[in-house]
């Protein structure tokens with residue numbers, strides 16, 4: 453899969469993506485990350501990338517020429533069909549389903565805005581989809597682009613090792629994760645749940661599923677409402693709820 457990111461701060465993307473799971477995916481050529489800086493498409497002495505807003509008011513807007521030329525340079529650089537995505541607070545809020553959909557596309561061109569954003573006519577002419585990583589305002593779209601990049605790359609075949617992808621499969625889609633424990637057995641007098649040392653792997657699987665269901669019910673009932681529970685899951689959630697009232 454190929455990612456092109458149009459950004460005034462390419463090193464932000466490069467330096468963040470090159471670590472861990474995403475860094476390995478790039479090294480193994482499972483994903484390509486190419487960066488396009490509008491500043492390389494300026495023609496004035498000061499390499500201007502911002503411009504004043506019509507209608508006045510505070511702040512600047514990304515200058516049309518360099519941004520448009522960078523987006524077009526990225527697009528023509530590969531024949532791979534691409535979706536062009538603009539990261540902004542005005543976009544549809546990202547969730548795992550949307551991430552999975554993006555992971556199915558051969559190429560994404562991500563446009564990271566700075567200043568107060570980009571000219572609306574460029575959104576109309578050059579952007580296919582506008583997405584947000586959440587209802588909060590950042591100084592630029594780069595962190596949003598990185599969030600999307602990381603979430604998508606993890607889903608690509610071959611990126612997560614066998615153990616990691618098995619771990620991912622063990623989660624019931626849409627539920628919160630169960631608690632995790634490792635050495636030492638006791639921390640400040642706090643011990644680990646005995647079941648985890650029982651060696652009874654079926655009982656451990658059920659315990660973990662019960663914890664995921666219970667925690668989702670307690671912390672994110674909105675997520676639970678979206679999940680169809682099978683008989684076992686419904687039973688385990690019931691047990692969790694009853695134990696709380698004891």
Ligand SMILES: CN(C)c1ccccc1CNc1ccc(C(N)=O)cn1
Pocket residue numbers: 539540541564565566567568569570583584585586587588589590591592593596
């Ligand atoms: C400067 N701003 C506000 C801006 C305005 C318009 C576009 C991009 C930006 C860059 N900032 C962003 C980008 C994305 C998100 C998000 N929630 O995905 C939050 N902030």
